[in-house]
Amino acid sequence: MKLKLPAPPVPDPLKPAPRRPEEPPPEGVGGAAKEAGKSVVDWLDERTSLSGGGRWLMFRKVPKGTNWFYTLGSATMFAFLNQAVTGVFLAMYYDPSPTRAYESARFITNEAFLGEFVRGMHKWGSTVMVILVFLHMGRTFFFGAYKYPRELNWVIGVVLVVLTLVMSLTGYLLPFDQRSYWATVVAMNINGTGPLVGPYLAQFLLAGPVFGATTLSRFYSIHMLLVPGLIVALIGFHLYLVAKLGTTAPPWIKAEPNPKLREESA
C-alpha cells in the first residue's frame, strides 16, 4: 500500500490575521508592511494557486544524516547565478568584433564603473563553478546517489558538467588577447583530432576550417545565449527531479524498520 504524506500546512507568517472587514489594519509602519505582504501573497495566490506548488517544492522531509556535503549542489547553482548576473553587466560593454573585443575588455577593466570588480567576479566565479560542480559530482558519486531511481538526474548532471566546461572554453577567448587567442587555437587543434566528430566539432566552433573573423562571434553567441539557455533548462529539470525523488541518505545510515508502516500494509 502506498502511503501519502499529508500536505504541509501554510506557515504561520503567511497566514493573514483573522479580522473583520471593518476592523482597521494593525498600527505602525511595521504592522502595516507585514499585512501588505500577506495581502499581496493572498492576492497572487487567489489568482494563480501557486502556493500549493510552492509548498510542494519547499516543505520536504530530508533523510537522517544529511550534512554539509549536500549544500554543494546549491553552491554550484549560486556560482552559476553569479556568472549570469555579472555576465549581463559585462555584455553591456563588451563588443565581440575582432577589432573591438580587446579594447572593450580593456575599457571594462580600466574605465567602466566597478568594471574591474564585475569582470573579476565573472573570471574567478567561473573557476569556482568548475570546482564546485566536480565536488558536487563527487558527493553524489560517493554517496551512491546515481543509483535507481536517480540515474536520469546523474545523466543530466553529466551533461551539465560538459556544458560548464564549454562555458569555460568559449569564455576564455572573449578578452581576445594573445593568451586567449593562442590558447583557443591550441584547444581547437586538440579538439579537431578527436575521433569521428572531432574535425566537424572544431569546424563548427571555429565557424570555418580555420580560426577566422567569424570565430569570435560564434564563441560569443555560444557563450552567452546557447549554453546558458541549455544550463538553465537542465538545472530546472535537475531540481524538479531532486524535489520529486528526494535526496539520498548518506551510505553509512542504516534503514530502520518502521513498525507502523508494516501494520498498515498488513
Ligand code: HEM
Ligand atoms: C550546474 C550544475 C549543477 C547544479 C546547479 C546542481 C544542483 C543540484 C542540487 C541543488 C541538488 C540537491 C542538493 C544536493 O544534493 O546537493 C542536486 C542533486 C543531485 N545532483 Fe546536481 N547539480 C549540478 C550538477 C550535477 C552533476 C555534474 C551531477 C553528476 C554527474 C549531478 C548529480 C546530482 C544527483 C544524482 C543529485 C541527487 C542527489 C541525492 O539524491 O542525494 N548534479 N543537484
